[in-house]
Amino acid sequence: METSEIILRLPYGKPFVFVDSLEQAGEEGVTGHYIFRKQSVVYQGHFKKKAVIPGVLLTECCAQIGLVCLGIFLTAKEEAPETAFALSSAEMEYLIPVMPGEQVKVRSEKIYFRFGKLKCKVWMWNAEDKLVCKGVLAGMQLKQGYE
Amino acid sequence: MTEPQYYQKLKTIVSPYLPDDVSVDEIGMDSHFLKELNINSANLVDIVLDVEDEFDIVLENEDMEAMQTVRDAMVIIERKRSS
Numbered sequence: 001m002e003t004s005e006i007i008l009r010l011p012y013g014k015p016f017v018f019v020d021s022l023e024q025a026g027e028e029g030v031t032g033h034y035i036f037r038k039q040s041v042v043y044q045g046h047f048k049k050k051a052v053i054p055g056v057l058l059t060e061c062c063a064q065i066g067l068v069c070l071g072i073f074l075t076a077k078e079e080a081p082e083t084a085f086a087l088s089s090a091e092m093e094y095l096i097p098v099m100p101g102e103q104v105k106v107r108s109e110k111i112y113f114r115f116g117k118l119k120c121k122v123w124m125w126n127a128e129d130k131l132v133c134k135g136v137l138a139g140m141q142l143k144q145g146y147e
Numbered sequence: 148m149t150e151p152q153y154y155q156k157l158k159t160i161v162s163p164y165l166p167d168d169v170s171v172d173e174i175g176m177d178s179h180f181l182k183e184l185n186i187n188s189a190n191l192v193d194i195v196l197d198v199e200d201e202f203d204i205v206l207e208n209e210d211m212e213a214m215q216t217v218r219d220a221m222v223i224i225e226r227k228r229s230s
Contacts, residue, residue: 088187112196115192115208115211116188116192117192117193138189
């Protein structure tokens with residue numbers, strides 16, 4: 001499956017898309033990019049005095065690129081391919097802050113995809129190639145349409 | 148392996164996945180993993196993967212679907228091990 005096709009199949013819409021492009025997608029993992037837009041209103045309140053991307057959004061970005069895009073790739077061959085995965089667990093470590101306007105790269109590595117559960121390791125780097133956060137995410141394939 | 152041995156091993160596998168309000172003592176032969184032990188479907192997958200490792204067997208989608216109670220699991224494990 002082409003990486004552009006995966007992006008088209010993502011079940012998210014504005015303002016909750018955290019994937020700009022995919023560099024690579026395969027059986028074992030996915031690599032993609034996203035720029036946290038300066039103009040997003042969310043950062044005006046996080047924090048009041050200095051804008052920093054909230055950890056939950058770093059996790060969301062890791063999940064959309066690393067878990068959901070990988071899930072779309074892995075289920076593409078199924079009769080009824082699934083595009084939605086519900087996050088079932090997240091164990092993350094956050095190492096350095098990300099500011100509005102920064103571009104990040106996310107890489108995932110599949111641990112397993114069995115019985116509808118996809119578990120993978122994820123890493124996020126900033127434009128200087130410094131590790132921003134890392135962790136283990138898991139999600140369950142959703143059987144109803146969430147497109 | 149005897150039935151009590153299977154049962155004991157299964158209890159050990161299941162217990163880390165129990166929610167906070169369910170104790171190990173509540174696990175019985177006919178306990179339903181999802182409905183009675185309140186294990187969610189994501190954790191049930193991990194239980195099934197742990198069962199595969201512990202008993203050195205490979206489980207298919209239909210085994211996963213049939214594995215609703217502790218007893219179901221014991222029957223499926225026994226069948227897989229003897230085949």
